[in-house]
Amino acid sequence: MQWETVIGLEIHAQLATKSKIFSGASTAFGAEPNTQACVVDLGLPGVLPVLNGEAVTMAVRFGTAIEAEIGRRSVFARKNYFYPDLPKGYQISQFESPIVGRGHVEILLEDGSAKLIGVTRAHLEEDAGKSLHEDFHGQTGIDLNRAGTPLLEIVSEPDMRSAKEAVAYARRIHQIVRYLGICDGNMQEGSFRCDANVSVRPMGQKAFGTRAELKNINSFRFLERAINFEVERQIDLIESGGKVVLETRLYDPNRDETRSMRSKEEANDYRYFPDPDLLPVELDEDFIAAITAGLPEMPDAKRHRFMKDYGLSAADAEALTAGRALADYYETVAKTSGDVRLAANWVMVELGAALNREGLDILDCPVKAESFGGLVARIKDDTISGKIAKQVFEAMWAGEGDADAIIEARGLRQITDSGAIEAAVDEVLATNPQQVENYRAADEAKRPKMLGFFVGQVMKRSQGKANPQQVNELLMAKLGG
Amino acid sequence: MTNMHEKSISELAAGLRNGDYSSVELTRAYLARIERLDSGLNSYITVDAERALSQAGAADRMLRDGAASPLAGIPIAHKDIFCTQGVRTSCGSRMLDNFISPYDATVVTRFKEAGAVMLGKTNMDEFAMGSSNETSFYGPVRNPWDRARVPGGSSGGSAAAVAARLCAGATGTDTGGSIRQPAALCGISGLKPTYGRVSRYGMIAFASSLDQAGPMARSAEDAALMLGVMAGFDPRDSTSVHQPVPDYGAGLDGDIGGLRIGLPREFFAEGLDAKVAASIEAAIGEFRKLGAEVVEISLPNNHLSVPAYYVVAPAECSSNLARFDGVRFGHRCQGPKDLEDLYKRSRAEGFGMEVKRRILIGTYALSAGYFDAYYLKAQQIRQLIASDFRRAFEQVDLIAAPATPGMAFAIGEKIDDPVTMYLSDIYTIAVNLAGLPGMSIPVGPANGLPVGLQLIGNYFDEGRLLNAAHRFQQATDWHLAAPADID
Numbered sequence: 001m002q003w004e005t006v007i008g009l010e011i012h013a014q015l016a017t018k019s020k021i022f023s024g025a026s027t028a029f030g031a032e033p034n035t036q037a038c039v040v041d042l043g044l045p046g047v048l049p050v051l052n053g054e055a056v057t058m059a060v061r062f063g064t065a066i067e068a069e070i071g072r073r074s075v076f077a078r079k080n081y082f083y084p085d086l087p088k089g090y091q092i093s094q095f096e097s098p099i100v101g102r103g104h105v106e107i108l109l110e111d112g113s114a115k116l117i118g119v120t121r122a123h124l125e126e127d128a129g130k131s132l133h134e135d136f137h138g139q140t141g142i143d144l145n146r147a148g149t150p151l152l153e154i155v156s157e158p159d160m161r162s163a164k165e166a167v168a169y170a171r172r173i174h175q176i177v178r179y180l181g182i183c184d185g186n187m188q189e190g191s192f193r194c195d196a197n198v199s200v201r202p203m204g205q206k207a208f209g210t211r212a213e214l215k216n217i218n219s220f221r222f223l224e225r226a227i228n229f230e231v232e233r234q235i236d237l238i239e240s241g242g243k244v245v246l247e248t249r250l251y252d253p254n255r256d257e258t259r260s261m262r263s264k265e266e267a268n269d270y271r272y273f274p275d276p277d278l279l280p281v282e283l284d285e286d287f288i289a290a291i292t293a294g295l296p297e298m299p300d301a302k303r304h305r306f307m308k309d310y311g312l313s314a315a316d317a318e319a320l321t322a323g324r325a326l327a328d329y330y331e332t333v334a335k336t337s338g339d340v341r342l343a344a345n346w347v348m349v350e351l352g353a354a355l356n357r358e359g360l361d362i363l364d365c366p367v368k369a370e371s372f373g374g375l376v377a378r379i380k381d382d383t384i385s386g387k388i389a390k391q392v393f394e395a396m397w398a399g400e401g402d403a404d405a406i407i408e409a410r411g412l413r414q415i416t417d418s419g420a421i422e423a424a425v426d427e428v429l430a431t432n433p434q435q436v437e438n439y440r441a442a443d444e445a446k447r448p449k450m451l452g453f454f455v456g457q458v459m460k461r462s463q464g465k466a467n468p469q470q471v472n473e474l475l476m477a478k479l480g481g
Numbered sequence: 482m483t484n485m486h487e488k489s490i491s492e493l494a495a496g497l498r499n500g501d502y503s504s505v506e507l508t509r510a511y512l513a514r515i516e517r518l519d520s521g522l523n524s525y526i527t528v529d530a531e532r533a534l535s536q537a538g539a540a541d542r543m544l545r546d547g548a549a550s551p552l553a554g555i556p557i558a559h560k561d562i563f564c565t566q567g568v569r570t571s572c573g574s575r576m577l578d579n580f581i582s583p584y585d586a587t588v589v590t591r592f593k594e595a596g597a598v599m600l601g602k603t604n605m606d607e608f609a610m611g612s613s614n615e616t617s618f619y620g621p622v623r624n625p626w627d628r629a630r631v632p633g634g635s636s637g638g639s640a641a642a643v644a645a646r647l648c649a650g651a652t653g654t655d656t657g658g659s660i661r662q663p664a665a666l667c668g669i670s671g672l673k674p675t676y677g678r679v680s681r682y683g684m685i686a687f688a689s690s691l692d693q694a695g696p697m698a699r700s701a702e703d704a705a706l707m708l709g710v711m712a713g714f715d716p717r718d719s720t721s722v723h724q725p726v727p728d729y730g731a732g733l734d735g736d737i738g739g740l741r742i743g744l745p746r747e748f749f750a751e752g753l754d755a756k757v758a759a760s761i762e763a764a765i766g767e768f769r770k771l772g773a774e775v776v777e778i779s780l781p782n783n784h785l786s787v788p789a790y791y792v793v794a795p796a797e798c799s800s801n802l803a804r805f806d807g808v809r810f811g812h813r814c815q816g817p818k819d820l821e822d823l824y825k826r827s828r829a830e831g832f833g834m835e836v837k838r839r840i841l842i843g844t845y846a847l848s849a850g851y852f853d854a855y856y857l858k859a860q861q862i863r864q865l866i867a868s869d870f871r872r873a874f875e876q877v878d879l880i881a882a883p884a885t886p887g888m889a890f891a892i893g894e895k896i897d898d899p900v901t902m903y904l905s906d907i908y909t910i911a912v913n914l915a916g917l918p919g920m921s922i923p924v925g926p927a928n929g930l931p932v933g934l935q936l937i938g939n940y941f942d943e944g945r946l947l948n949a950a951h952r953f954q955q956a957t958d959w960h961l962a963a964p965a966d967i968d
Contacts, residue, residue: 039584042809043809044583045570045580045582045685045804045811046582046683046684046685047682048681048717049719050718050719051719080799080847082803084820087809088803088804142808142809269848269849271800271847271852272847273796276688276690277686277720
């Protein structure tokens with residue numbers, strides 16, 4: 001039987017506010033346990049939550065960026081359950097009236113076509129603390145530093161049909177929150193967490209199959225692997241006569257499998273009700289309009305503009321708009337170099353490789369965009385060849401100055417003086433009479449390859465500085481003669 | 482000097498400024514009375530003499546420097562529901578018997594800043610759940626008018642302490658009548674302000690949408706002075722309201738000629754004790770003499786208030802009390818064998834019967850499948866009740882009614898019959914559901930026991946309530962009546 005996979009994602013993005021969503025305590029990551037938990041975060045008797053307006057602004061920025069309906073009146077509700085790292089015995093979340101309603105994002109499929117993925121809703125809530133099971137000799141330690149950190153839970157429609165689509169969607173959301181500067185996107189530290197609802201159904205069937213919810217996924221790679229594992233597990237199960245049960249499953253990256261954590265039947269009744277300690281959040285049109293007006297250019301718009309203005313392919317535009325900083329970098333390089341295509345190649349290939357090698361973010365790139373543009377400009381105006389440019393780039397990376405300085409200091413300027421190149425060509429022909437004879441005897445098809453030998457010799461003699469095109473032309477003329 | 486405890490807050494404030502006595506002397510006098518009399522009343526859970534005297538010393542220095550607040554140097558008590566930094570805050574529960582708050586409630590801070598002296602923390606029904614003060618882990622409070630009777634609840638300790646002159650005034654909280662009902666049963670003046678008028682920060686939550694703190698004092702004038710300290714917006718409480726605080730003291734003397742007072746006929750029907758009814762009618766007569774116009778009104782949905790309250794309040798309490806889990810503070814059972822055991826035994830041991838009953842009711846009411854039928858329906862009833870009052874206040878300026886259906890009942894009389902106990906709040910609950918201000922002032926005693934007249938005002942109309950109550954107290958002396966054997 002042909003099976004169709006159906007995936008919906010729940011993404012928890014930690015909002016990059018300085019203080020917590022309902023208290024004034026800091027949200028910084030990595031402090032000593034329980035040093036960033038005030039009386040409100042500890043859920044002491046008598047304390048009350050006060051909403052952090054910055055979290056509301058960030059949520060609305062996200063909502064407007066995905067063209068979602070913004071809740072004019074959203075309501076905080078209590079989700080009641082007992083857990084040691086949940087100090088109040090309930091989590092303040094939003095239930096019936098979320099701050100962000102229906103919206104959508106566009107993903108690019110592998111064939112280059114676009115697909116719209118629906119976002120059902122996004123709501124504000126507080127994070128819980130952490131239970132630490134190691135180092136306590138059979139007991140559990142509780143760290144409440146994270147308790148009360150603002151989260152935006154972004155719930156998608158079950159619109160994805162493969163693990164790859166799910167990853168593309170998750171990456172798109174990740175890109176959007178980073179563009180907006182509302183989340184640092186750090187998956188290792190848990191600032192951006194994905195839970196996947198996965199089910200399968202016979203191809204053509206309308207009704208959804210029973211889903212499993214996959215948790216504990218902390219990278220895009222694991223997201224893809226967890227979904228693929230789960231899809232196979234479900235298909236195998238059904239095909240061997242079993243039934244998928246509604247449950248939560250944990251992904252184990254070490255064993256690359258998912259394991260049942262708890263079935264939904266034994267799950268809590270959360271007894272949601274509106275939190276009487278907080279007033280409904282009422283947003284007026286001016287507030288929303290001001291946020292809409294203040295949005296940066298979003299990835300979709302930027303990608304389309306790059307394709308239109310710079311003539312880039314969809315794939316190149318996608319790569320160069322992956323992050324706002326990279327896109328800005330590219331645009332500066334394109335402008336200072338005067339060659340948008342060459343700039344795109346050099347940013348994606350040489351610069352990308354160097355950043356990867358060093359594990360650096362574009363923001364920490366030691367070569368500023370203007371300098372890199374200067375390097376590309378020297379390739380474009382034939383001052384140096386691409387090959388020499390790589391040397392120059394290495395030197396720039398090492399902090400030896402900008403392209404022109406390095407070219408001058410190292411004497412790397414390309415030789416375009418045809419007299420000098422001709423002299424070098426003549427010398428090479430004179431010292432290799434046998435090869436010249438062979439070349440001339442060879443048929444047309446073999447000659448280009450044989451020409452490479454002479455080009456190499458001339459370039460060697462000029463320490464790589466001879467203009468390759470001139471060398472080619474001169475050699476062809478002299479050998480052909 | 483010997484009768485300092487008989488003086489009102491404004492008299493004491495004048496005496497302190499005249500140098501007739503110092504705050505330290507005044508505080509010592511109250512501490513001595515507590516020492517001598519409270520063993521028979523049990524109105525205090527904690528008395529902190531050392532702290533009180535040190536605050537009194539500081540108040541005397543403030544007074545020398547010209548302290549502005551009329552509360553400077555005045556010895557008061559806080560209901561043990563308000564968090565007090567460095568002092569046990571038990572909420573009347575074994576659960577918090579060991580809890581020393583690391584912070585002050587906003588109400589406590591405001592009294593501190595005004596220079597008031599805290600004598601101690603008063604007894605109360607456990608987590609403010611009760612109408613008789615019998616649910617306290619620290620034992621029942623006795624009514625100073627008759628020690629075999631209850632003082633009312635949940636602010637029974639505050640009411641008894643004020644009535645017995647064991648403090649000049651006390652704070653209380655009122656979720657369904659917990660200031661007004663004990664004020665009525667102990668013959669004092671107690672005011673529950675408009676929801677949002679006084680900060681709830683640091684006041685241990687019972688039912689967050691209903692809880693409101695207020696003053697309990699010997700007169701409307703004293704209550705006005707205390708409310709002036711307590712009231713006002715607090716950035717730590719999102720439900721506190723940005724609304725200027727009037728000078729309640731300045732408005733006390735206004736003429737009440739032409740004041741329109743409504744009597745809700747539903748409050749004078751079956752179930753009202755005849756002696757209470759007679760006292761109320763006599764009091765209404767006094768208001769007529771003062772020039773008020775009295776008209777009959779209707780609050781047709783009042784009979785729904787007790788059932789609606791016993792859904793909303795337990796629902797909120799079931800969630801509010803989830804934090805008492807034995808993990809971070811409060812009672813923890815001995816040697817828990819796992820997490821579930823820790824939760825179950827800590828809570829089973831820490832909470833008393835009435836608290837458990839309400840947690841169970843509330844958990845049930847919020848459960849999937851019951852939420853719409855109970856919680857949502859109760860919220861709709863709240864709207865109906867609020868509309869009743871809205872219509873009434875189109876016709877009248879104030880509503881007058883009995884505060885309680887009867888007078889103080891015997892200790893043990895109703896404790897095994899929760900529904901009968903719940904019905905003792907039948908005249909006060911609707912006011913909380915609507916969020917209105919309400920006050921009880923003494924209009925007894927009748928047969929040796931106090932009777933309370935309830936005055937209900939429109940939103941943020943505490944000034945008018947206090948004005949009417951004060952004019953009434955200027956013309957009568959019921960508020961001066963004191964229990965016989967307190968000296």
